[in-house]
Amino acid sequence: MPKKIEKIAVLTSGGDAPGMNAAIRAVVRTCAYHNVECYGVYQGYEGLIEGDFEILNARSVKGIINKGGTFLKSARSQKFRTKEGRQQAYDNLIKANIDGLVVIGGDGSFTGAMIFNQEFEFPVMGIPGTIDNDIVGTTHTLGFDTALNTVVDAIDKIRDTASSHNRLFFIEVMGRDVGHIALNTGIAGGAEEILIPEEDLGLDRLVDSLNRSRKSGKSSSIVIVAEGDKIGKNIFELKDFIDENMEGYDVRVSVLGHMQRGGAPSCFDRVLASRMGVKAVESLLEGETNYMVGLINSKMELTPLEKAIKGKTKINLELLRVSDIMST
Template sequence: MPNKIKKLAVLTSGGDSPGMNAAIRSVVRTCAYHEIQCIGVYRGYEGLIEGDFKPMGARSVRGIINKGGTILKSARSKEFRTPEGRQKAYQNLVDHEVDGLVVIGGDGSFTGALIFNQEFGFPVMGIPGTIDNDIFGTSHTLGFDTALNTVVDAIDKIRDTASSHNRLFFIEVMGRDVGHIALNTGIAGGAEEILIPEEDLGLDRLVDSLNKSRKSGKTSSIVIVAEGDKIGKNIFELKEFVDENMEGYDVRVSVLGHMQRGGSPSCFDRVLASRMGVKAVETLLEGKTNYMVGLLANKIELTHLDKAIKGKTKINLELLRVSDIMST
């Protein structure tokens, strides 16, 4: 394996997700395994510009595999979007004799890494960390599985009170542009209806579905709504519509919000993060750059950053059909 690289840096950028710490751990320990140095960059690209670096060794990442969030912190950086900001970041890496950069984040973070490489020829590698699972080139992003488990647990608890009081609950989950969380948790949580951005089901279908559920003998209902669903302006507008147009429903709204980002990562996310970190470091050591590591058919594969950024994930149509059948 070619090894011109003697020192790597790793940062986390964008929204945090469970599994980021496990990925940091994997990157650091893979560097230690190959006897190269590793530097942690605090606060993402902002820290890259300010030179907020700290050397990291194998023992510095002990006890973090089970922790949510990111020990390296994360921040949005307006300055990195400017040529002057990226120049400062590049100079800091040169001054610290860093030979390559691992970026853990989403498509915005990858866009910054790609531009950075194009301007300075600096080797970069991406690890997808976002609970939305909206990155092309991987079946699972870090944090997606944990977020699903968090949401399902919340749905189960809400169903207890819905059943006790014969209520209809609209539960909003994250998913501004994609409905992966809503679709999967809706099926797992036994939702009567699932509203996602990819499928404009319309108010008529929602009303028909709720009426069908009531006629079948159901005394309570759960409707999962992705935050990017286009039926109403927001979930509270859906509640108002049902209140005004359907009698006999005691409607409640629950917005799960940022609780979906937190918590200890699942076993799946810990293993995935470990595999991705190893692949990211070893790919850089092989002299490759501008790739994202992803999971495809249970194998860790490479996708060019440009494709990962521009590509669109697709909703699983089989799950839509399963959802229709299960809500009978």
């Protein structure tokens, strides 16, 4: 029989994402609903090692569902990568009589949680929070939908300038290893071309696409580039190539950067965070451990942390085809 869960701690780790505060709120209020004490851990795993946590109740998390970022703060802990650091974290949890841990973060955060569970058999549950949507076991990670809306809004504004001055804009979005943000926002923003890590389209195709656009009468163009795209060393090298090899284009570059992580979470992310928080706590109370909660076929499901970490998300091939058709 697993030990009855009476106290649960929650932390956020890795890069922040819109919806993390909503998820914390959901964890805390689900604990309150089930008469379980909840502790908030500050500064991620570093806070576990330092013992930087405090009791949270339903009123502690009022007014945060609409806030971006994470009020518990986030940090990448080098100490937690060591056995000594994890031992110190475990000792602090036991000292506070905490029985379970909810980790909100990405694959690096889940790797730490999985190792922690394996070493100390401490119950853990993961909630996927990353704008890249690059974790297996959920169709949407927290922050992905909000990031898409933020990027599309930026593309719309940039297009106004591109159209006014007959310019070609390369717009770089986040996505070091996956192109989910680029592909979705490129279609929604009416981009002429979308460059993603999963599909090496090559410079020749890019040039052909831009030539077709110009011959069809387009006086301005938008090209969305995922930061991990392999065509050039970086987006500025792409600009230089077009400047050198294609006449008649006034080329500009816009790197959206960390603005994609900020802002109030969308309605979708707030609801998703609430559902994930409830599922995470109730799964721990039911004796489940070493899982990540996720959205699959519109339902909350559990995926082993190891599978979530080691799996590789796949790009939507239908969206690629839609993108090709829409850029005609």
